Amino acid sequence: MAFYSLKTGRARYRQGWLFAAALAVCLVLASPLLVIVWQAAQSDPADFIDTLWRPLVASLALNTALIVASTTLLCGVLGLVSAWFSERTRLPWQGLWPLLSVAPMAVPTFISSYAWVSLSDDLQGFPAALLVLVSAYSPLVFLPVSAALRGLDPALEETARTLGLGPWRCFFRLILPQLRPALLGGMLLVALSTLSEFGAFVLLRFRTFTTEIFAEYRAGFDSHGAAQLSIALLLAAALLIGLEWRVRRQASSYERRARGTRRAPPRLELGAGKWLVVAGFLLLSCVTLLLPLSTLGYWLTQHGDAAVSPVEVSAQLLFDASFSSIELGLEGAALTVLLALPLGYLLARRPGRVAAFMERVAFLVQGVPGIVIALGLVTVSIRVIPGLYQSQFLLLLAYAILFLPLAMVSVRSALLQAESRLEELARSLGLKGWQTWLRVLLPMAAPGLGAAASLVFLSIVTELTATLLLSPIGTETLATQIWADTSAMAFAAAAPYALILTVLSMVSTWLLMLLLGGNAINRLAADGTTVAGETAHV
Amino acid sequence: MSELSIQGLCKRFAQHRVIDQLDLHLTAGSTLALLGPSGSGKTTLLRMLCGFEHCDAGSISIGGTIVSSPGIHLPPERRRIGYVPQEGALFPHLKVADNIVFGLPRSLRKQRHRVAELLEMVGLPADYADRAPQHLSGGQQQRVALARALAAEPAVVLLDEPFSALDSGLRNDTRQAVMQALQAAGATAVLVTHDQSEALSCGEQVAVLWQGRLLQQDSPANLYRHPRTPELAGFLGESILLAGVATAGRVECVLGGFPMADSKLQGAVEVLIRPEQIRLGPPAPDTVQATVIGMEYFGHDATLHLQLRQGQHIIKARTSGWHAYQHGQTVALAVDGPLTVFAQQGPGRSTAETPDNARFLLSQS
Numbered sequence: 001m002a003f004y005s006l007k008t009g010r011a012r013y014r015q016g017w018l019f020a021a022a023l024a025v026c027l028v029l030a031s032p033l034l035v036i037v038w039q040a041a042q043s044d045p046a047d048f049i050d051t052l053w054r055p056l057v058a059s060l061a062l063n064t065a066l067i068v069a070s071t072t073l074l075c076g077v078l079g080l081v082s083a084w085f086s087e088r089t090r091l092p093w094q095g096l097w098p099l100l101s102v103a104p105m106a107v108p109t110f111i112s113s114y115a116w117v118s119l120s121d122d123l124q125g126f127p128a129a130l131l132v133l134v135s136a137y138s139p140l141v142f143l144p145v146s147a148a149l150r151g152l153d154p155a156l157e158e159t160a161r162t163l164g165l166g167p168w169r170c171f172f173r174l175i176l177p178q179l180r181p182a183l184l185g186g187m188l189l190v191a192l193s194t195l196s197e198f199g200a201f202v203l204l205r206f207r208t209f210t211t212e213i214f215a216e217y218r219a220g221f222d223s224h225g226a227a228q229l230s231i232a233l234l235l236a237a238a239l240l241i242g243l244e245w246r247v248r249r250q251a252s253s254y255e256r257r258a259r260g261t262r263r264a265p266p267r268l269e270l271g272a273g274k275w276l277v278v279a280g281f282l283l284l285s286c287v288t289l290l291l292p293l294s295t296l297g298y299w300l301t302q303h304g305d306a307a308v309s310p311v312e313v314s315a316q317l318l319f320d321a322s323f324s325s326i327e328l329g330l331e332g333a334a335l336t337v338l339l340a341l342p343l344g345y346l347l348a349r350r351p352g353r354v355a356a357f358m359e360r361v362a363f364l365v366q367g368v369p370g371i372v373i374a375l376g377l378v379t380v381s382i383r384v385i386p387g388l389y390q391s392q393f394l395l396l397l398a399y400a401i402l403f404l405p406l407a408m409v410s411v412r413s414a415l416l417q418a419e420s421r422l423e424e425l426a427r428s429l430g431l432k433g434w435q436t437w438l439r440v441l442l443p444m445a446a447p448g449l450g451a452a453a454s455l456v457f458l459s460i461v462t463e464l465t466a467t468l469l470l471s472p473i474g475t476e477t478l479a480t481q482i483w484a485d486t487s488a489m490a491f492a493a494a495a496p497y498a499l500i501l502t503v504l505s506m507v508s509t510w511l512l513m514l515l516l517g518g519n520a521i522n523r524l525a526a527d528g529t530t531v532a533g534e535t536a537h538v
Numbered sequence: 539m540s541e542l543s544i545q546g547l548c549k550r551f552a553q554h555r556v557i558d559q560l561d562l563h564l565t566a567g568s569t570l571a572l573l574g575p576s577g578s579g580k581t582t583l584l585r586m587l588c589g590f591e592h593c594d595a596g597s598i599s600i601g602g603t604i605v606s607s608p609g610i611h612l613p614p615e616r617r618r619i620g621y622v623p624q625e626g627a628l629f630p631h632l633k634v635a636d637n638i639v640f641g642l643p644r645s646l647r648k649q650r651h652r653v654a655e656l657l658e659m660v661g662l663p664a665d666y667a668d669r670a671p672q673h674l675s676g677g678q679q680q681r682v683a684l685a686r687a688l689a690a691e692p693a694v695v696l697l698d699e700p701f702s703a704l705d706s707g708l709r710n711d712t713r714q715a716v717m718q719a720l721q722a723a724g725a726t727a728v729l730v731t732h733d734q735s736e737a738l739s740c741g742e743q744v745a746v747l748w749q750g751r752l753l754q755q756d757s758p759a760n761l762y763r764h765p766r767t768p769e770l771a772g773f774l775g776e777s778i779l780l781a782g783v784a785t786a787g788r789v790e791c792v793l794g795g796f797p798m799a800d801s802k803l804q805g806a807v808e809v810l811i812r813p814e815q816i817r818l819g820p821p822a823p824d825t826v827q828a829t830v831i832g833m834e835y836f837g838h839d840a841t842l843h844l845q846l847r848q849g850q851h852i853i854k855a856r857t858s859g860w861h862a863y864q865h866g867q868t869v870a871l872a873v874d875g876p877l878t879v880f881a882q883q884g885p886g887r888s889t890a891e892t893p894d895n896a897r898f899l900l901s902q903s
Binding site: 153155158161163 | 588589590613614615616617619620621623624625627629630631640641683686687690692696
């Protein structure tokens with residue numbers, strides 16, 4: 001489709017190189033997925049059914065469905081309730097609660113899993129996995145729902161009140177339906193993340209599709225069974241992505257035109273009940289933040305032999321792991337932002353069917369579990385470009401594919417802020433195309449690009465699955481070290497790595513806030529819906 | 539439909555008095571335009587009527603029932619009011635029909651009670667019932683918002699700058715449709731606006747709010763002709779203020795002698811003349827003559843800038859756009875009386891006149 005448009009040669013498509021570059025990026029993005037699907041298409045259907053029609057697969061499917069459904073539901077309820085209380089009621093220390101509700105997102109799931117599993121042997125299996133995932137993922141519901149609550153026009157509620165609705169009926173007949181897209185969108189994001197979760201499940205000994213794919217891949221180096229299981233996982237993911245698209249489309253019809261200044265929505269007085277809410281928030285933060293982090297602190301003070309497996313931390317190893325984490329993070333961030341530029345530019349400046357199609361490819365890939373992408377890349381590197389296997393570049397490529405959609409949203413909005421009028425103005429003042437890029441576009445978009453880079457850095461440093469599968473032999477990162485030590489029950493040894501990783505994660509989150517201003521996360525959360533809204537209004 | 543009565547109403551935000559000892563009365567079934575510049579407290583007043591804000595002192599009663607006073611605050615949902623906010627605020631997740639019946643009991647909602655009738659009342663086709671609000675123009679959204687407010691047969695309809703977001707062409711049509719619908723429903727209505735021409739054309743009554751106080755409440759024509767202060771005159775439309783001398787029901791100014799509109803003032807006064815009160819004719823002896831020194835042409839009418847032959851005064855006159863006047867042309871001026879006068883409030887404020895000149899002119903004639 002893209003080439004067809006290119007060949008029509010209309011003035012709109014003069015920047016053919018841009019489309020070519022964006023298309024190339026899309027191809028890279030989709031390559032692991034295409035390989036997996038191609039591989040599955042090659043195999044014998046009977047064999048395929050044999051592999052999948054096993055009691056083991058049935059129990060995996062049940063486990064996966066159970067954890068996905070219960071995490072999603074719990075996150076939905078928790079996210080909605082905490083968002084409503086923190087946005088719509090008058091509480092003491094009002095600014096603190098949103099912060100505490102979002103902060104658990106910065107703690108990688110394998111770190112909190114490590115904390116819980118090292119606390120007691122009983123904290124394993126389904127309940128522990130549910131606890132860890134709900135803590136980590138409820139911000140995915142909290143953020144869009146509280147942004148939606150803040151974005152609701154207070155005039156709507158006031159009008160409903162004058163039409164005879166009390167506060168409760170107002171909530172159920174007006175506010176809840178308005179929050180539906182944000183709530184469902186957030187819950188689907190939780191479902192997708194749970195489906196892709198790997199590290200927490202392994203550490204907490206809960207078997208799902210992802211852990212089994214990894215096990216089969218590791219056990220035999222036979223990617224056959226792993227690939228077939230991947231297809232099953234992929235189908236489940238495809239179902240969720242399809243649902244998410246539907247919600248997104250629906251959300252566009254809820255959009256209202258932007259208005260000028262708006263009154264802040266009213267907050268409810270709870271009286272003495274507010275202390276109950278505060279207690280609830282505090283209790284929640286204890287479970288999601290305080291306990292995991294203090295367990296980490298506890299192990300830091302312990303000698304290696306206090307843990308089940310006594311392992312001492314080597315300073316050299318600690319330094320090497322930190323160094324390679326940071327190095328991979330920086331290189332990966334640079335590569336990802338570079339690859340996101342043509343796509344982001346295309347989306348910002350030449351919106352249309354081609355751009356929308358490419359955006360869909362990117363978001364499709366984002367929904368695919370990391371382990372499937374990593375396996376696909378392994379196959380690509382073995383079958384198509386043998387030199388790539390076990391190279392650092394392959395790992396960087398995996399990061400770029402995994403986190404490009406994340407970067408793209410940021411790059412796109414940064415370029416949208418650098419208005420195209422200014423670009424045209426620069427051209428009218430005699431600047432050439434590349435000079436405009438250098439002197440107008442990039443300086444104006446710099447904070448947004450920086451934000452995209454730090455977001456990708458943050459994601460890479462805390463990434464585990466692809467790193468485990470693709471890192472060159474001998475390369476250990478903080479994440480893989482924590483994983484290895486925790487798997488070996490060497491809890492004290494894992495602590496320093498976990499500490500450094502947590503600090504790194506917080507520093508880059510702080511950098512992200514700095515670059516995007518105070519409401520960085522809100523903007524990221526809102527971006528998804530505005531994209532859909534704008535296309536609907538054309 | 540019920541009467542609306544406000545007595546001694548006060549409201550402060552922090553130290554700032556937003557509403558200050560306000561009294562206002564509106565008979566059942568009539569329409570009041572609440573006019574004021576931004577920051578005059580008109581929106582606050584409307585929000586207090588709705589029950590979104592509490593009052594500090596005084597009282598509001600609707601249909602004889604007190605809904606607000608210190609210690610009493612009926613919540614918005616129990617006031618039987620219809621509220622039309624700026625830009626309509628239609629519920630984006632509901633169709634037009636569901637928006638209209640939103641405030642009705644469930645059984646009436648199911649049968650889409652009076653939807654067709656209300657749509658017709660606000661001048662929209664019946665098949666709009668199934669449209670989504672996003673697919674309506676701003677003016678249409680505003681009409682649906684009114685239909686929604688009227689559906690539950692409220693005691694009072696309150697409209698908060700309902701036309702300010704519309705562009706001028708749409709604004710007139712929407713305004714007419716809304717006013718007709720309000721009349722058809724026999725509604726008691728309060729419409730807040732900062733646009734004086736909108737206020738004058740909408741209300742059977744116009745109340746002017748200024749820094750939280752009610753300056754004047756009157757019919758539109760009375761308000762425009764006989765504003766209580768020169769500032770109010772200027773706020774309501776273009777005005778020429780000339781110095782004059784009042785004696786026994788007549789006033790003398792640079793444009794001649796005229797009967798005064800019911801005023802017992804004597805001595806030095808300020809005379810209000812609206813540009814459209816000035817009639818132009820061919821110059822003749824014994825007339826006040828002036829030279830055209832500038833013109834603003836609008837098509838349907840034009841504003842001429844005239845320099846009086848006697849004295850150095852420059853005044854404005856509104857004429858039909860049909861007659862062409864030339865720059866430098868000499869014309870004769872006559873004024874349609876009677877004139878409104880204000881007590882003289884000291885020098886330096888009038889737009890065209892000084893007392894000395896007036897006395898000079900008077901002694902000449």
